[in-house]
Amino acid sequence: AQSVTQPDIHITVSEGASLELRCNYSYGATPYLFWYVQSPGQGLQLLLKYFSGDTLVQGIKGFEAEFKRSQSSFNLRKPSVHWSDAAEYFCAVVPGVNRDDKIIFGKGTRLHILP
Amino acid sequence: GAGVSQSPRYKVTKRGQDVALRCDPISGHVSLYWYRQALGQGPEFLTYFNYEAQQDKSGLPNDRFSAERPEGSISTLTIQRTEQRDSAMYRCASRPSRFETQYFGPGTRLLVL
Numbered sequence: 001a002q003s004v005t006q007p008d009i010h011i012t013v014s015e016g017a018s019l020e021l022r023c024n025y026s027y028g029a030t031p032y033l034f035w036y037v038q039s040p041g042q043g044l045q046l047l048l049k050y051f052s053g054d055t056l057v058q059g060i061k062g063f064e065a066e067f068k069r070s071q072s073s074f075n076l077r078k079p080s081v082h083w084s085d086a087a088e089y090f091c092a093v094v095p096g097v098n099r100d101d102k103i104i105f106g107k108g109t110r111l112h113i114l115p
Numbered sequence: 116g117a118g119v120s121q122s123p124r125y126k127v128t129k130r131g132q133d134v135a136l137r138c139d140p141i142s143g144h145v146s147l148y149w150y151r152q153a154l155g156q157g158p159e160f161l162t163y164f165n166y167e168a169q170q171d172k173s174g175l176p177n178d179r180f181s182a183e184r185p186e187g188s189i190s191t192l193t194i195q196r197t198e199q200r201d202s203a204m205y206r207c208a209s210r211p212s213r214f215e216t217q218y219f220g221p222g223t224r225l226l227v228l
Contacts, residue, residue, distance in 0.1 A: 004184075034216070043119070044158070044206065044219040092158050101150065102171065103208075103217060105157030 006091050006106035014114045015083050021076040023091030031093035033074040034103065035065055035067050041086040047089075050074065061085070086113045117141070119220035121207050127226045128197055136192045136223045141211030146189050148217060150203040151183055164190060195228045 005024045013019055018106040025031060029089040033050040048059025065076045074091060120139045122158050128134050146165050150158035151174075160174040168186040175181070179197075184190040194201055204224050210215035 017208040029121075036219075046216055046218075048215055092157070102160035102163060102174065103150075103158075105159070107124050107155070110153075 001043075003105055004091055004093055004106040006089075006109050008109045009107070010110050010112065012112040013081055015043075016080050019076075019078045019081045019085070019111070020089075021089050021111070023074045023076065024072050025074070025091075025093050025095075026072065027077060027093065027095045029095075030067075030069060031095045033067060034037075034092040035059065035060075035063070035076045036075075036090045036092060036105075037087050038090065038108075043050060044090070047076070081113055083113045083115065086111055119207055119209050119218055121223050124221065125221060125224050125226075127228065129228050130199060132197055133193065133195045134197055134225065136194075136205050136225070138190045138192070138207030138209075140188065140190070141186040141218060142188075144209035144211050144218075146213070146217075147184055147202060148208040148210070148211040149190070149192050150208065151186060152206055152208040152214070152222070154203075158204075158206050161192070175215075179222070194225075197225075199227050201225060202227045 003026050009027050032107045035047040036044045037047050047063050048057045050057045050067050057065050067074050090108045090109045091096050092103045094101045122137045148163040149161040152158040162172040162182050164184040167184050179195045182192045202224045208219045208220045210217045
């Protein structure tokens with residue numbers, strides 16, 4: 001079945017440590033790929049997106065993600081996390097070539113930061 | 116400018132009552148989407164509009180759910196005869212055109228007692 005998988009429900013890292021959040025998708029064609037962040041009481045904020053071109057995408061707040069077609073993955077990374085990065089992170093895809101299509105979200109990964 | 120706004124932010128209702136959730140998109144945005152997010156889950160698509168036309172309502176769970184966007188701007192999601200399983204965060208998003216990404220509002224948290 002078509003899906004977006006975020007295998008880690010919770011991740012805990014120390015402040016200043018590096019971070020990688022995993023995301024895999026199972027769609028035939030290369031979908032449009034996104035990472036969103038949701039802080040408590042806030043809406044969903046777009047961190048970055050991949051439509052085509054360079055497979056390493058830079059986003060806001062120092063985040064980046066790399067699209068790997070062979071692994072059907074779009075992992076999110078940050079070299080050094082800050083306490084303010086504690087939030088829930090959603091990987092998402094627009095699976096079809098029609099950009100009007102709905103966004104399909106993963107179940108999310110909650111990031112906890114240790115001081 | 117102002118982002119996507121939703122009202123009310125919180126709604127508590129009794130089972131069997133009807134509720135109407137409002138979404139005010141960013142001015143000039145063509146497309147408007149509704150999603151529902153259960154606790155511990157990612158948002159799930161409900162329906163979307165281009166201008167006033169409802170393009171896809173395949174995500175509406177049953178006929179108690181309906182949505183409209185009569186003038187191509189503000190949209191209302193209506194849930195009739197609410198049930199406890201309808202309790203969730205309801206999120207709205209808008210997009211300026213088909214070549215842009217969606218911008219999300221803060222959501223309406225619905226609790227059905």
